[in-house]
């Protein structure tokens with residue numbers, strides 16, 4: 001009995017296997033798994049070296065990944081008219097014949113990534129009117145030829161990263177008016193394929209990553225008016241953007257990260273008034289200047305991580321009323337003043353951990369806004385002053401805050417009067433040392449109350465000292481030193497009187513040459529950088545010598561005229577004058593008078 005039961009069980013087992021086998025894979029190609037209900041043929045990783053025959057005609061998804069296919073011949077898949085998705089990635093394809101995919105009129109997605117394609121002939125993709133997604137990434141394609149994608153009018157997304165692309169022909173993308181997303185990552189392109197891109201009028205997202213770009217020239221993306229998201233990342237040689245490089249774009253999101261930009265590209269950005277997201281992380285940008293991002297009215301997020309940022313100037317985010325996220329972690333910022341923002345009420349997320357923060361009055365606003373601000377789990381920590389070093393912002397108790405987050409007003413230490421009288425040509429130093437917490441900055445104003453810079457004849461030295469070289473009469477006056485920090489400012493006034501050489505102080509209308517000199521040196525004083533033009537003594541001597549030679553020629557002339565006049569004869573001392581008065585009333589004096597006619601003639605000798 002036992003043996004009979006075993007036999008029966010074995011019989012049923014075999015029948016079941018056959019039924020299941022028929023149901024699952026009966027009409028399927030050898031070595032593939034077909035799931036008839038889902039219309040999937042799974043032929044992945046089956047050591048196939050050619051496309052298997054016998055795949056059911058109604059299959060909608062054919063997966064041939066991870067095999068050893070080497071070429072695709074003409075009309076390779078012609079029987080599979082219902083195919084929606086074809087995956088050929090991870091094979092060893094080196095060639096695709098023209099019209100290889102002809103007949104796949106319903107195909108929506110074609111994946112060819114991770115093969116060894118070096119060139120794709122024009123016409124390879126013909127007969128694919130409905131393909132929306134094409135993946136040719138991770139191949140060895142060197143060039144995109146003209147009209148290569150022409151017969152894929154429905155293409156919406158093209159994934160072309162990680163090829164050896166060195167050239168994209170100017171009409172390579174022609175016919176792709178519906179393309180919305182293009183990804184060119186890790187190619188060997190060294191310039192933007194401006195002509196080719198200008199065909200992609202429907203493009204919405206463009207990703208350029210790991211390219212050898214060195215610059216973005218003017219009008220790089222003209223015609224791409226629909227582009228909303230541009231990502232240019234990991235371009236270590238990209239160090240400049242031409243002023244009009246982004247002209248014609250209307251972006252909402254821009255990423256320019258991991259490049260070599262040394263400044264925020266203010267002028268290329270300024271027309272992007274719909275920009276909401278800006279990422280400039282990992283560029284060597286040290287400062288965000290004030291008032292230069294004000295045109296980006298709708299900006300909501302700025303990421304500038306790992307950039308070596310030293311300073312965000314007051315007014316940097318002025319006008320940005322919707323600015324709610326600032327991500328400046330891993331920089332070298334000592335502080336972030338509230339005056340940088342248009343309004344901190346809009347700010348919700350602030351990442352500025354990983355900065356050498358000085359916990360003083362300038363960061364008090366952050367503590368006050370803590371209940372509304374999110375640090376996204378990375379609370380910033382104090383680095384100075386030493387007594388709170390290492391403490392995170394969350395650590396402080398309410399009572400401690402006013403005690404820790406304080407500043408000491410700037411105070412000038414060198415208060416004794418500095419009144420200097422000197423002669424023209426000397427060098428004068430004025431001292432202005434100050435202390436305070438945070439360390440104050442020192443500026444000097446000249447007698448006309450404009451700020452003196454660190455260069456020129458009259459300049460401010462790094463230690464706060466004012467240096468006047470080759471002092472000139474015009475430099476005389478009161479100079480003002482202002483030391484200021486977050487807690488306030490302090491100032492002192494010093495005076496300088498420069499005595500000129502006697503000749504140079506005369507100011508008579510006759511001495512035109514001195515006025516001329518005075519004019520020239522005045523120019524030099526205005527342009528501090530101009531060195532003193534010429535020596536006064538030399539000028540006076542030169543002019544005097546010129547004048548002496550002029551006088552001697554005049555004297556010679558006079559002597560000559562004297563001798564010439566002596567050689568002439570006697571001179572007459574008589575003259576004859578005739579005149580005819582017209583009015584009768586004046587007719588008096590000697591001679592004939594005619595009252596009727598009112599006319600007379602008189603002669604005097």
Ligand SMILES: *[C@@H]1O[C@H](CO)[C@@H](O)[C@H](O)[C@H]1NC(C)=O
Pocket residue numbers: 033042043044045
């Ligand atoms: C397809 O077949 C491979 C190899 O047998 C297997 O690893 C994979 O899970 C299958 N995929 C599906 C969707 O069944």
Ligand SMILES: *[C@@H]1O[C@H](CO)[C@@H](O)[C@H](O)[C@H]1NC(C)=O
Pocket residue numbers: 044063064065085087
């Ligand atoms: C094809 O099969 C591989 C392995 O099973 C899988 O990783 C891949 O996602 C499949 N392709 C598609 C388009 O489903």
Ligand SMILES: *[C@@H]1O[C@H](CO)[C@@H](O)[C@H](O)[C@H]1NC(C)=O
Pocket residue numbers: 164166187188
């Ligand atoms: C492309 O760049 C990669 C990496 O820099 C390099 O290995 C490859 O040889 C380059 N290809 C060409 C065609 O220049």
Ligand SMILES: *[C@@H]1O[C@H](CO)[C@@H](O)[C@H](O)[C@H]1NC(C)=O
Pocket residue numbers: 217218242243244
């Ligand atoms: C880009 O255009 C601007 C404005 O037209 C011009 O001043 C600048 O010189 C151009 N730059 C280059 C590299 O052509």
Ligand SMILES: *[C@@H]1O[C@H](CO)[C@@H](O)[C@H](O)[C@H]1NC(C)=O
Pocket residue numbers: 236237239260262
């Ligand atoms: C980045 O720019 C700096 C100067 O601005 C230059 O010294 C450096 O070599 C550049 N880096 C690269 C990778 O080109």
Ligand SMILES: *[C@@H]1O[C@H](CO)[C@@H](O)[C@H](O)[C@H]1NC(C)=O
Pocket residue numbers: 225228250252274
């Ligand atoms: C720019 O984009 C914004 C939003 O994406 C849109 O509202 C606006 O009309 C666009 N402007 C132009 C000139 O295309």
Ligand SMILES: *[C@@H]1O[C@H](CO)[C@@H](O)[C@H](O)[C@H]1NC(C)=O
Pocket residue numbers: 281303305327329349351376
């Ligand atoms: C800030 O930037 C870093 C680095 O790019 C990123 O990991 C992090 O998610 C960003 N934080 C926020 C809040 O966006």
Ligand SMILES: *[C@@H]1O[C@H](CO)[C@@H](O)[C@H](O)[C@H]1NC(C)=O
Pocket residue numbers: 431432433461463464465
């Ligand atoms: C500041 O520097 C200048 C030149 O480097 C020096 O002559 C001057 O003494 C310095 N002033 C002070 C107050 O140290």
Ligand SMILES: *[C@@H]1O[C@H](CO)[C@@H](O)[C@H](O)[C@H]1NC(C)=O
Pocket residue numbers: 482484488489490
């Ligand atoms: C100095 O402080 C006063 C008020 O405290 C302020 O009005 C003035 O603008 C400040 N000057 C500078 C140069 O910071």
Ligand SMILES: *[C@@H]1O[C@H](CO)[C@@H](O)[C@H](O)[C@H]1NC(C)=O
Pocket residue numbers: 507509
């Ligand atoms: C020189 O004379 C002119 C008028 O002739 C006068 O305006 C000017 O102030 C004088 N300059 C000096 C330094 O006396």
Ligand SMILES: *[C@@H]1O[C@H](CO)[C@@H](O)[C@H](O)[C@H]1NC(C)=O
Pocket residue numbers: 523527530
């Ligand atoms: C004065 O300096 C300005 C810029 O600093 C320059 O354009 C101008 O040519 C200079 N004038 C003279 C006379 O050197």
